[in-house]
Amino acid sequence: MKKIALVPGDGIGPEVISSALRVLNAAGFDGELVEFDIGYGRWRRDGKAITDDDIERMKDCDCILFGAITTPPDPGYRSVLIRIRKELDLYANIRPLRSSRIDVIIVRENTEGLYSGLEMLGDEEARTVRVITRKGSQRIAEVACRIASERKHLTIIHKANVLKSDVLFLKTCREVAERYGIRYDDMLVDAAAYNMVIRPEMFDVMVTTNLFGDILSDEGAGIVGSLGLCASANLGDRWALFEPIHGSAPDIAGNGIANPVGAIRSAAMMLEWFGEMERAQSIHQAVDRTLSKGVKTPDLGGLCTTSEFTDAVIDEMRRA
Amino acid sequence: MKKIALVPGDGIGPEVISSALRVLNAAGFDGELVEFDIGYGRWRRDGKAITDDDIERMKDCDCILFGAITTPPDPGYRSVLIRIRKELDLYANIRPLRSSRIDVIIVRENTEGLYSGLEMLGDEEARTVRVITRKGSQRIAEVACRIASERKHLTIIHKANVLKSDVLFLKTCREVAERYGIRYDDMLVDAAAYNMVIRPEMFDVMVTTNLFGDILSDEGAGIVGSLGLCASANLGDRWALFEPIHGSAPDIAGNGIANPVGAIRSAAMMLEWFGEMERAQSIHQAVDRTLSKGVKTPDLGGLCTTSEFTDAVIDEMRRA
Numbered sequence: 001m002k003k004i005a006l007v008p009g010d011g012i013g014p015e016v017i018s019s020a021l022r023v024l025n026a027a028g029f030d031g032e033l034v035e036f037d038i039g040y041g042r043w044r045r046d047g048k049a050i051t052d053d054d055i056e057r058m059k060d061c062d063c064i065l066f067g068a069i070t071t072p073p074d075p076g077y078r079s080v081l082i083r084i085r086k087e088l089d090l091y092a093n094i095r096p097l098r099s100s101r102i103d104v105i106i107v108r109e110n111t112e113g114l115y116s117g118l119e120m121l122g123d124e125e126a127r128t129v130r131v132i133t134r135k136g137s138q139r140i141a142e143v144a145c146r147i148a149s150e151r152k153h154l155t156i157i158h159k160a161n162v163l164k165s166d167v168l169f170l171k172t173c174r175e176v177a178e179r180y181g182i183r184y185d186d187m188l189v190d191a192a193a194y195n196m197v198i199r200p201e202m203f204d205v206m207v208t209t210n211l212f213g214d215i216l217s218d219e220g221a222g223i224v225g226s227l228g229l230c231a232s233a234n235l236g237d238r239w240a241l242f243e244p245i246h247g248s249a250p251d252i253a254g255n256g257i258a259n260p261v262g263a264i265r266s267a268a269m270m271l272e273w274f275g276e277m278e279r280a281q282s283i284h285q286a287v288d289r290t291l292s293k294g295v296k297t298p299d300l301g302g303l304c305t306t307s308e309f310t311d312a313v314i315d316e317m318r319r320a
Numbered sequence: 321m322k323k324i325a326l327v328p329g330d331g332i333g334p335e336v337i338s339s340a341l342r343v344l345n346a347a348g349f350d351g352e353l354v355e356f357d358i359g360y361g362r363w364r365r366d367g368k369a370i371t372d373d374d375i376e377r378m379k380d381c382d383c384i385l386f387g388a389i390t391t392p393p394d395p396g397y398r399s400v401l402i403r404i405r406k407e408l409d410l411y412a413n414i415r416p417l418r419s420s421r422i423d424v425i426i427v428r429e430n431t432e433g434l435y436s437g438l439e440m441l442g443d444e445e446a447r448t449v450r451v452i453t454r455k456g457s458q459r460i461a462e463v464a465c466r467i468a469s470e471r472k473h474l475t476i477i478h479k480a481n482v483l484k485s486d487v488l489f490l491k492t493c494r495e496v497a498e499r500y501g502i503r504y505d506d507m508l509v510d511a512a513a514y515n516m517v518i519r520p521e522m523f524d525v526m527v528t529t530n531l532f533g534d535i536l537s538d539e540g541a542g543i544v545g546s547l548g549l550c551a552s553a554n555l556g557d558r559w560a561l562f563e564p565i566h567g568s569a570p571d572i573a574g575n576g577i578a579n580p581v582g583a584i585r586s587a588a589m590m591l592e593w594f595g596e597m598e599r600a601q602s603i604h605q606a607v608d609r610t611l612s613k614g615v616k617t618p619d620l621g622g623l624c625t626t627s628e629f630t631d632a633v634i635d636e637m638r639r640a
């Protein structure tokens with residue numbers, strides 16, 4: 001039996017995680033759940049967002065199902081999500097963006113770049129070091145190439161005309177793409193931000209560095225139509241973390257109107273990672289059918305609550 | 321008489337600059353033009369994209385009217401545009417984005433951030449240093465606040481929840497906004513990339529660091545509908561440079577079909593900077609009327625050539 005670290009987190013996190021669990025259950029998935037009380041809420045209560053012991057207990061699980069955790073712009077706060085990504089070496093952040101307008105998978109490097117944590121902070125000047133390594137670029141390029149070899153082509157996104165650190169990223173990605181024998185090209189990040197709006201159909205699989213992936217995947221979620229629809233997998237060689245790409249959305253938390261699709265599809269991505277392809281499919285298809293019937297939460301212009309939407313998905317699964 | 325450094329540059333640069341000059345002429349503007357042969361084309365011819373002497377001669381002019389220069393991702397090539405921005409200390413990059421869907425001015429810091437030029441490059445690891453200074457943040461915030469005080473409100477765009485260097489940027493911008501007594505808020509760059517697609521009307525004036533401004537302004541040009549429509553001013557305390565925000569577009573260069581609106585409006589922004597408000601207005605209005613009559617270049621789905629479009633604008637000016 002799989003052991004899953006469950007992190008409801010802050011804001012709407014617990015609301016969408018509860019939907020995801022109901023759907024997993026309806027799919028007949030049975031796993032051991034280990035719940036973690038970590039995040040900003042806990043930080044405000046006892047000054048610790050996450051402890052070393054939490055990390056150790058997570059490493060004892062197969063993977064993590066993650067709701068959302070608030071990361072305030074507080075100089076004294078270190079993001080829990082970033083810490084988990086680094087300590088479990090979840091180097092590949094896979095963000096599928098799918099709708100009638102766009103069908104793209106963003107493969108975001110998840111451990112280095114501007115998230116290096118190397119900073120020199122003063123009152124007059126503050127510096128953050130963007131770190132690109134050949135090893136880090138190689139392994140993310142390999143993940144992207146494996147995905148692209150089952151799809152159409154790969155676009156390497158960079159800013160190598162200004163950031164010479166991206167010359168290394170670009171060169172390494174090209175070498176890996178050559179080795180895999182896939183179709184690929186490359187594009188500047190600003191041009192990519194433009195083209196995602198103008199002609200998203202030109203992209204298929206995109207591989208990029210950490211912060212560019214952060215920005216472009218949120219932009220892509222805008223093209224999809226709502227952040228609430230988008231799921232992601234953070235993969236390492238040993239562990240994995242699955243999370244909707246939306247945040248804790250404090251403005252709507254507690255109202256029971258959050259869109260659970262991102263969390264539900266993240267749970268389905270978890271099943272895929274376990275090799276349970278049929279169960280994962282049944283969830284994705286039930287979500288597709290529910291949405292195409294016009295059953296929608298308010299972010300999509302609908303009137304459903306989170307639990308009504310979840311009921312509808314489960315109904316679809318039973319009917320299939 | 322004003323002395324203008326004219327930089328046609330590479331690709332479609334000369335084509336759109338020639339349109340801008342015709343329109344300036346039709347507006348009755350009379351200035352001394354000093355043409356510069358600089359850019360990637362020249363680099364390939366004689367190994368020098370721009371010389372120290374060119375920079376000195378530019379400093380002898382009032383401002384620069386700039387077409388486009390190719391910046392290849394070649395480790396041995398240094399961007400001409402970035403060099404000019406730095407040497408003339410053109411710290412404020414003003415990018416108005418206007419259409420029926422969006423009406424935003426992006427104020428982009430133009431001299432530091434990830435464009436610091438501080439890099440440590442190796443085969444296994446390469447680093448770029450993102451530099452934020454209090455002074456640099458203060459002066460860009462002041463420009464943004466002056467603009468916002470004539471409009472509705474200011475949004476400070478940052479990634480202070482991860483990049484602690486942005487804590488300094490955010491704090492400094494807030495202080496300046498308080499001092500100016502304007503309405504302001506702030507937003508994470510990923511959320512801004514999302515919201516620009518979903519609800520661009522929530523933004524009015526945005527102030528941000530160098531590379532975020534680069535990415536968001538291209539995204540915004542996508543919302544406007546074409547990069548070819550967008551103009552910009554790079555302002556310092558002494559000099560200024562005006563340029564369309566599109567690049568050299570080698571794919572369509574030489575075909576006579578480039579959209580000259582970005583370059584024409586950049587010339588109008590130059591007139592505004594000279595205090596020639598009426599002439600600037602007459603140009604903007606003629607462009608608006610031309611577009612609203614459906615006269616359009618291919619990037620907008622039209623069939624006009626660059627010179628036909630320019631003729632139409634000049635006709636509108638004569639008629640007014």
Ligand SMILES: CC(C)[C@H](C(=O)O)[C@@H](O)C(=O)O
Pocket residue numbers: 071079081082214245481482510
């Ligand atoms: C919450 C934040 C630290 C995180 C990030 O910047 O990676 C989020 O925006 C994301 O995309 O997962």
Ligand SMILES: CC(C)[C@H](C(=O)O)[C@@H](O)C(=O)O
Pocket residue numbers: 161162190391399401402534565
């Ligand atoms: C050409 C390039 C160096 C430049 C930049 O990155 O600033 C361009 O993209 C821009 O936005 O003006």
